Amino acid sequence: MTAPAPTLLEQATIDRLGIFDEEILRELAEHADQPLECSMPSCAKPSAWRVSMRCCDASAEFCDGHGRRVIRKMRRRLARPGVPTCTMCEHEFPKGATLEEIARVVRR
Secondary structure: OOOOOOOHHHHHHHHHHOOOOHHHHHHHHHHOOOOOEOOOOOOOOEOOEEEEEOOOOOEEEEOHHHHHHHHHHHHHHHHOOOOOEOOOOOOEOOOOOOHHHHEEEEEO
16 A cells, blocks of 8 residues: 655655655644744743744744743843853853844744
8 A cells, every 4th residue: 555645735844854755744734733832931822923043053932022031131131241142052142142143033
Protein backbone atom coordinates (compact mmCIF):
# COMPACT_ATOMS: atom_id res chain seq x y z
CA MET A 1 0.00 0.00 0.00
CA THR A 2 1.31 3.46 -0.94
CA ALA A 3 0.64 6.56 1.12
CA PRO A 4 -0.94 9.50 -0.73
CA ALA A 5 1.38 12.38 -1.54
CA PRO A 6 1.01 15.34 0.83
CA THR A 7 -0.77 18.44 -0.37
CA LEU A 8 1.30 21.59 -0.97
CA LEU A 9 0.20 22.97 2.42
CA GLU A 10 1.06 19.70 4.16
CA GLN A 11 4.44 19.59 2.42
CA ALA A 12 5.17 23.17 3.48
CA THR A 13 4.42 22.20 7.10
CA ILE A 14 6.60 19.11 6.81
CA ASP A 15 9.47 21.16 5.37
CA ARG A 16 9.10 23.93 7.95
CA LEU A 17 8.78 21.71 11.03
CA GLY A 18 10.60 18.62 9.87
CA ILE A 19 7.57 16.52 10.81
CA PHE A 20 7.04 13.26 9.00
CA ASP A 21 4.94 11.34 11.54
CA GLU A 22 1.32 11.24 10.35
CA GLU A 23 0.03 10.89 13.92
CA ILE A 24 1.75 14.13 14.95
CA LEU A 25 0.43 15.89 11.84
CA ARG A 26 -3.10 14.69 12.66
CA GLU A 27 -2.80 15.92 16.24
CA LEU A 28 -1.56 19.32 15.07
CA ALA A 29 -4.45 19.57 12.63
CA GLU A 30 -6.95 18.76 15.40
CA HIS A 31 -5.72 21.67 17.51
CA ALA A 32 -5.04 24.16 14.71
CA ASP A 33 -8.19 26.20 15.32
CA GLN A 34 -7.92 26.33 19.12
CA PRO A 35 -7.10 29.78 20.50
CA LEU A 36 -3.70 30.20 22.13
CA GLU A 37 -3.54 31.30 25.76
CA CYS A 38 -1.32 33.85 27.45
CA SER A 39 2.11 32.47 28.44
CA MET A 40 2.11 34.17 31.82
CA PRO A 41 1.60 31.80 34.75
CA SER A 42 -1.97 31.66 36.07
CA CYS A 43 -3.33 33.67 33.11
CA ALA A 44 -5.77 31.82 30.87
CA LYS A 45 -6.82 34.79 28.74
CA PRO A 46 -6.60 34.41 24.95
CA SER A 47 -3.41 35.48 23.23
CA ALA A 48 -3.39 38.96 21.70
CA TRP A 49 0.38 39.40 21.17
CA ARG A 50 3.25 37.20 20.04
CA VAL A 51 6.78 38.34 20.84
CA SER A 52 9.71 36.49 19.22
CA MET A 53 13.34 37.32 19.82
CA ARG A 54 15.32 37.69 16.60
CA CYS A 55 18.55 36.32 18.11
CA CYS A 56 17.33 32.91 19.29
CA ASP A 57 13.72 32.77 18.04
CA ALA A 58 12.42 32.28 21.59
CA SER A 59 8.81 33.37 21.54
CA ALA A 60 5.81 33.75 23.82
CA GLU A 61 2.12 34.51 23.52
CA PHE A 62 0.56 37.19 25.71
CA CYS A 63 -2.93 38.47 26.44
CA ASP A 64 -3.51 42.16 25.75
CA GLY A 65 -2.62 43.36 29.27
CA HIS A 66 0.50 41.23 29.69
CA GLY A 67 1.62 41.93 26.11
CA ARG A 68 1.53 45.69 26.62
CA ARG A 69 3.45 45.34 29.92
CA VAL A 70 6.12 43.08 28.38
CA ILE A 71 6.63 45.47 25.45
CA ARG A 72 6.93 48.48 27.80
CA LYS A 73 9.43 46.56 29.94
CA MET A 74 11.50 45.63 26.88
CA ARG A 75 11.60 49.27 25.73
CA ARG A 76 12.68 50.41 29.23
CA ARG A 77 15.46 47.81 29.27
CA LEU A 78 16.71 49.04 25.89
CA ALA A 79 16.78 52.63 27.17
CA ARG A 80 18.97 51.79 30.18
CA PRO A 81 22.71 52.41 30.02
CA GLY A 82 24.84 49.41 29.18
CA VAL A 83 24.61 46.67 26.61
CA PRO A 84 21.12 45.16 26.30
CA THR A 85 21.03 41.35 26.36
CA CYS A 86 18.45 38.69 25.56
CA THR A 87 17.06 37.10 28.73
CA MET A 88 16.76 33.74 26.95
CA CYS A 89 20.15 33.26 25.22
CA GLU A 90 22.13 36.22 26.65
CA HIS A 91 22.92 37.54 23.17
CA GLU A 92 24.28 41.09 23.39
CA PHE A 93 22.55 43.66 21.21
CA PRO A 94 24.27 46.82 20.00
CA LYS A 95 23.76 49.93 22.12
CA GLY A 96 20.87 51.96 20.82
CA ALA A 97 19.08 48.91 19.36
CA THR A 98 15.32 49.36 18.98
CA LEU A 99 12.60 46.92 19.92
CA GLU A 100 11.95 46.27 16.23
CA GLU A 101 15.62 45.33 15.73
CA ILE A 102 15.70 42.79 18.56
CA ALA A 103 12.21 41.27 18.42
CA ARG A 104 9.26 40.53 16.17
CA VAL A 105 6.11 41.80 17.83
CA VAL A 106 2.83 40.71 16.30
CA ARG A 107 -0.59 41.95 17.41
CA ARG A 108 -3.19 39.26 16.74
